[in-house]
Amino acid sequence: MNQRPIQHIGAVVGLVLLAVCAQAPGSYATEEVSINEAVVRLLSSGDIPCAAADEAFLTEAVERILRSNDLSEMDQPGGCYTPYFDAVRQHWSRLSPAQQRRLAPFFARPDDASSAYYGGNGLPEIYDTRHFRCHYTTEGPYAVPAEDLSPTNGIPDYVEIVGEAYEKALYVETHPDQMGFRVPPDDRWLGNNGGDERWDIYFFTGPWGAFCAGEYMVETQGSSSAIYSSYFAANTRYYEWYGKFRGQKSLQTTCAHEFFHAIQSAYNTHMYRWVKEMASTWIESQVYDGSELGETDGFDFYEGKLINWFRHPDKALDTFNGIHEYGTGVFLLFLSEKFGSGVTKDIFKAMVPGTFRYLFNFRDVFSPRSTTLVNVFKEFTVWNALTDERAGLRTRGDGRMPDDFHYRRAGEIPPISVTEADVHRSYPVEAAYTSQGSPEHMSTKYVRLLPEPGYVGDLVVRVDGDDLASSLDLSLLASFGLNGWGAQVLQIDWDDSTVVVDEILPFFGSQEGQMTIRGFGDPIDEVMLVLSNLDTEFDTGTLRYAAGPPPEMAASDLLVASDGNGLISLSWNSEGIRAQEIRGFRVIRKNAVVSALQPEEVVRSLSEENRGGSHLVVDVLAVLPPDQTAFVDSTAMMGPLTNETWYDYAVVPFDASGLSGTAAFAPSVIAPEDTIAPVADLVVRKLAPGNLHLRLEADEYLPNRAAPVLSVVFPDEDSVTVELEPVGGTLFASKYWRNELAFSPHMKSGVIQFSVRIEDKGGNVVEALRSGGIYPYVHIEETLLPVVVYPNPIGRDDARAIFDVGASPDQETAVRIYTISGELVRALDGSGKAEWDIKNAAGRRVQSGIYFFRVKAEGAGEQLGKIAVID
Numbered sequence: 001m002n003q004r005p006i007q008h009i010g011a012v013v014g015l016v017l018l019a020v021c022a023q024a025p026g027s028y029a030t031e032e033v034s035i036n037e038a039v040v041r042l043l044s045s046g047d048i049p050c051a052a053a054d055e056a057f058l059t060e061a062v063e064r065i066l067r068s069n070d071l072s073e074m075d076q077p078g079g080c081y082t083p084y085f086d087a088v089r090q091h092w093s094r095l096s097p098a099q100q101r102r103l104a105p106f107f108a109r110p111d112d113a114s115s116a117y118y119g120g121n122g123l124p125e126i127y128d129t130r131h132f133r134c135h136y137t138t139e140g141p142y143a144v145p146a147e148d149l150s151p152t153n154g155i156p157d158y159v160e161i162v163g164e165a166y167e168k169a170l171y172v173e174t175h176p177d178q179m180g181f182r183v184p185p186d187d188r189w190l191g192n193n194g195g196d197e198r199w200d201i202y203f204f205t206g207p208w209g210a211f212c213a214g215e216y217m218v219e220t221q222g223s224s225s226a227i228y229s230s231y232f233a234a235n236t237r238y239y240e241w242y243g244k245f246r247g248q249k250s251l252q253t254t255c256a257h258e259f260f261h262a263i264q265s266a267y268n269t270h271m272y273r274w275v276k277e278m279a280s281t282w283i284e285s286q287v288y289d290g291s292e293l294g295e296t297d298g299f300d301f302y303e304g305k306l307i308n309w310f311r312h313p314d315k316a317l318d319t320f321n322g323i324h325e326y327g328t329g330v331f332l333l334f335l336s337e338k339f340g341s342g343v344t345k346d347i348f349k350a351m352v353p354g355t356f357r358y359l360f361n362f363r364d365v366f367s368p369r370s371t372t373l374v375n376v377f378k379e380f381t382v383w384n385a386l387t388d389e390r391a392g393l394r395t396r397g398d399g400r401m402p403d404d405f406h407y408r409r410a411g412e413i414p415p416i417s418v419t420e421a422d423v424h425r426s427y428p429v430e431a432a433y434t435s436q437g438s439p440e441h442m443s444t445k446y447v448r449l450l451p452e453p454g455y456v457g458d459l460v461v462r463v464d465g466d467d468l469a470s471s472l473d474l475s476l477l478a479s480f481g482l483n484g485w486g487a488q489v490l491q492i493d494w495d496d497s498t499v500v501v502d503e504i505l506p507f508f509g510s511q512e513g514q515m516t517i518r519g520f521g522d523p524i525d526e527v528m529l530v531l532s533n534l535d536t537e538f539d540t541g542t543l544r545y546a547a548g549p550p551p552e553m554a555a556s557d558l559l560v561a562s563d564g565n566g567l568i569s570l571s572w573n574s575e576g577i578r579a580q581e582i583r584g585f586r587v588i589r590k591n592a593v594v595s596a597l598q599p600e601e602v603v604r605s606l607s608e609e610n611r612g613g614s615h616l617v618v619d620v621l622a623v624l625p626p627d628q629t630a631f632v633d634s635t636a637m638m639g640p641l642t643n644e645t646w647y648d649y650a651v652v653p654f655d656a657s658g659l660s661g662t663a664a665f666a667p668s669v670i671a672p673e674d675t676i677a678p679v680a681d682l683v684v685r686k687l688a689p690g691n692l693h694l695r696l697e698a699d700e701y702l703p704n705r706a707a708p709v710l711s712v713v714f715p716d717e718d719s720v721t722v723e724l725e726p727v728g729g730t731l732f733a734s735k736y737w738r739n740e741l742a743f744s745p746h747m748k749s750g751v752i753q754f755s756v757r758i759e760d761k762g763g764n765v766v767e768a769l770r771s772g773g774i775y776p777y778v779h780i781e782e783t784l785l786p787v788v789v790y791p792n793p794i795g796r797d798d799a800r801a802i803f804d805v806g807a808s809p810d811q812e813t814a815v816r817i818y819t820i821s822g823e824l825v826r827a828l829d830g831s832g833k834a835e836w837d838i839k840n841a842a843g844r845r846v847q848s849g850i851y852f853f854r855v856k857a858e859g860a861g862e863q864l865g866k867i868a869v870i871d
Contacts, residue, residue: 054087057273057320061087062099065106068206069116071141077241078208079322080280081233082261083273085213090226090270107213109192109231110202111135117204126195127155129163131170133194136203136236144203144236161248162201162234165255172287173256173263179286181345184262185218185229199262200231209235210254212261214269224354228269230262249288249296256287256298264348271351272361274318274325279344281305281329286341299409306330310414313384316539317377317442318359330413334380337408339369359442359536374534378486381444381530382501383407385490388415393492393499405501422447427459428548430657439532440539444486447529449547451521457549459520460659462603463487463504463531464544465511477508484511485543486532491517494525505605510620513604514660516550546657553577554662555585555651566674566762568633572651572664574626581655582626588650589633590618592669597648602663626653645761646671674762678702682710682754682772690745690790690804692752692775694738696724700760701733708737708758715750715777733761745788745804749778787855793868794838801867803834805857814856817867825851838869847871 061084067073068081088095088103095103105116111123119142123135136144136159145158174183188197214228234255238247257280264276281302290297309327317328335343343365350361362373382405386393391410396403407413421431422445431447439445449459465485468477477483487504506513517527531543557573570587590597594617600606601618622631633647647670652663680698687693696708710722722741726734752775759765788804803815815828817836826841828834834855839845848871856862 058087058091058094060084062095062103065103068106068208070207071205073207074205074237076207077237078206078235079326080257080261080277081208081211082213082258082280083277083320085211086269086273086276089214090223107215109194109200109215110204110233111194112192117202117206119204123202123204127159127163128198129167131198132163132166132201133196133198134159134163134201134203135194142204142236145239158236158239158251159203161251162203162255165252166199166201166232166259168252169256169259169283169287173260173283179341179345181260181263181348182266184259184266185216185227187216187229187231190216190229194231201234202231203234203236205236208233210258212258212265214265221353224270225268225352226270227267228265230265232258232262250301252296253284253288253298253301256284257281267348268351268354270355271348272318272355272359274320274328275347275351277320277325278328278332279347281326282332282336282344284329285333286336299412302329303412303414307414310384310387311417313381313416313444313446314439315443316440319440330384331380333407334383335376338376338379357537373536374486377442377534378488378503378530378532379405381486381532382488382490383410384416384444385446385488385528385530386410386499387413390415390492390499393497395499395501398500398502416446418446418448423450424448424547425450426452428546428655428657428659430544430546432542432544433531434542435540438539438541438543441533441535441537444530444532447531447545449520449527449529451525454521456519456521459517459527459547460514460550461489461504461517461527461529462514462546462657462659463506463512463529464546464658465506466541466543467510468508484508484534486530486534487513488530488532489515489517490528490530491524492526492528493523496523505607507605507619508617512620512658515604544658546659548657548659551581551653551655551659551661553581553653553655555653555664558649558651558664558666560649560666560670562670562673563632564673564675566672566676568647568649568670568672569630570633570649570651570666571630574629574653577626577653577661579626582653582661583656583658584626584654585624585628586620586652586654586660587622587624587631587633588618588652588663589621590648592646592648596669597650597665599663602650602652603660672762674760674764676762677764677766678758678760679766679768679770680708680756680758681770682756684754684772684775687740688745688790688792689788690743690747692741694722694724694741694754695727696737696756696758698735698737698758701729701735702737702758703733703761704729706759708756710739711755711757712741713753714743715748715752742790745790747777751775752777787863787865789853789865789867793870796871799837801836801838803828803830803836803853803855805832805855811857816854818852818854820850820852845871 064081064084065088089107092100105114108115110117112118113122120140121137123137123142125136125138127134127136136156138144138146138156144156147157148155150157172178173181184199186197186199187193194200211233212230213233214230216229217226218229219227238251241247242250260280260283261276264271264279284301285298288296288298290299305326308323309330312324315324317331319325332344346365347362350364355361359373366372366376386395386405387407387410391406395405433439433445449461463485468483485506487506489502489504491500491502493499502515504513504515517524520527529545531545533539533541535541555572555574559571561569563569588597588602590601597618598606605618621633621635624631649666650663653661655661678698678700680696683695683697685693694710702708704726707726708724710724711719712722713719722739724737724739727736727738728734729736754769754773754775755767756769757765757767790802791798792801794801803813805813811832813830813832813834815834815836817825817828819825825846826836826839828836846869848869851867851869852864853867854862854864
């Protein structure tokens, strides 16, 4: 087992710190924030711009646009330039004034004399379809092919083909009886709109295939969410590049592709750029499905894109390099065949608020479908293995996964690439992907295990990835299914043309697992490992895999005992294991409240519900050297799943390849005994007059189900109780607890006394504090009208504010609250005190900001002051 690289942790911690530190000035921000709580809050809060918006891609986009009118680079067909125009438009303010001046002409319409694309007399010819206006010329370097045969009507066929293709794309992609996507906004509000509200298509040429140019921002919701109207650029060179027959078909699918970009801009033009290209490639075969005689089949144009993609399955799903993103259309092909074409619309809807870190938008897509992005991706990797010659294999899952893993046209999809280094024919074998050679985030390596000639027997297969040791990584995995490794196992019987799909679910924290293949050599002719990096952002990390015959060594005579202080001691026998066979022992623990430890569970998890952190159901507690035959579990009292705590243990020997032998099991489950009472310290800080922050620090984890309760006695002998709330910790317990104590700021000076009732997981109850039981309170007399406002500032969770002048209950008090511009917000009246519910006269909660107040008390004069509202 290896420690997970700190690079990933640090980046996410940066996000958590951003969430914690972005509080308003003057707010109290020194207390711990639950990592899981902070991550959830951050990812759910809406727009989360990256610290730097991919400088490399922005630089590339600028360079490509500046060369997009260069007619000397026309010997090869160009790609879609939509992402480059989108990137420059989105980050225009980050460009230098000189760059903006150079780029501005490229964002003018091609028929505008100021445009970098304007040539000769512009594009004077017009051809209108019902919804589109085509602008073209028959002269000069931008001339469209002149052929006018079908029909002979004075309009070049090339122009008519494009106009008809856009009309078909509009119908299929947006009509309610078809796919029903949003209709893109038109340009009727623009001064230069091509002459009317129709979508405009401009025919000219350059080192690009086509592009959709967003022009007018119809709506914006933040730096990563905007809706644009669009016009289109159609290249006039398709016949030169592909020949007339294939060029016409390529032109049609390109029109479907570009119009889908306009549809994306009707949801959010700043959605993930790889998603935009993935979806626009996928739509080509949906608009042109080849269902009618002679109709273009968009699937035919996937071949070149998929060949490259299937050669590099270890490239990240969100790779955008001018090639890979088009092949990623196969991911949406998979999703649409599994869930229906409506999944694409749901993806677009999930992007409307903005794009989030960790591909968090997909949570809203897959949660209603009772699955996760990670589980969907793992199944996707299996479908990709069963293409080309493997497409004919009849499949069935292992009960956790479906029984079919095929694309409808799987035989036409290229075979997945397996490097020669990942094809094995002799055993035992062990290999490792280093941080440089491991699959990138959300990508996959494929390994083939073939039997040695004449071998028939069992094969043990094991994987071991970087440990998820930090509570942050475990929290992301537990909450969102992110991080860790996937290990699908395909058992292929070529004689019977069948494949059984199983999975090594690694232990949650240690990310290791093992399974045994029965009948390797006969009937199983091949085993394919599908190893996926399930992190959504980072590529660093290592993964080892090993395979070989089952090790014959076995541990025995495992004994467990509680020492009375919450610890469990283990001892076992290693006699009979030869020194040259063994590399060490793994100690496995399971929370037996769920069930007793099963034999299969000592080598792999049997449930994806196995949760992380200190409350693991099953995991590897320790990896020990071969000469150690005893162990003390000092974490036995951490994180019970219920009010009772019972554990089951096993000790497993493993060999030099990491393969596990026969485990020794504890004779029975055991309940740790804890006879040591907990102790705690109370830290009290003054927040404002009449308001104290209370923080309890216990020496051990206390169960959330039995929160500590503070008893408070004031100097005037009044008393209250305060139930504390957990801070950080696990789902079940915490060492740190907090709350606030509010009282009248005019209370007389004296000692505030605290005592606490705390209960630990062993059931030990104590009513005492090691320190912090006494807090000296001093009342400060005011020389002016003694107005005290609390809380001030007012936070988002505060329901009211008190204006206290220390007057007698029958003394009339009037409060007037104003904006900084002097407008009256609210008039309040009371006796001695006045309460404000943070609302204006209309009953709506006021916005964040600074407000002035004026307080008048009967017989005591008046005073002005300020109060802050922080939401």
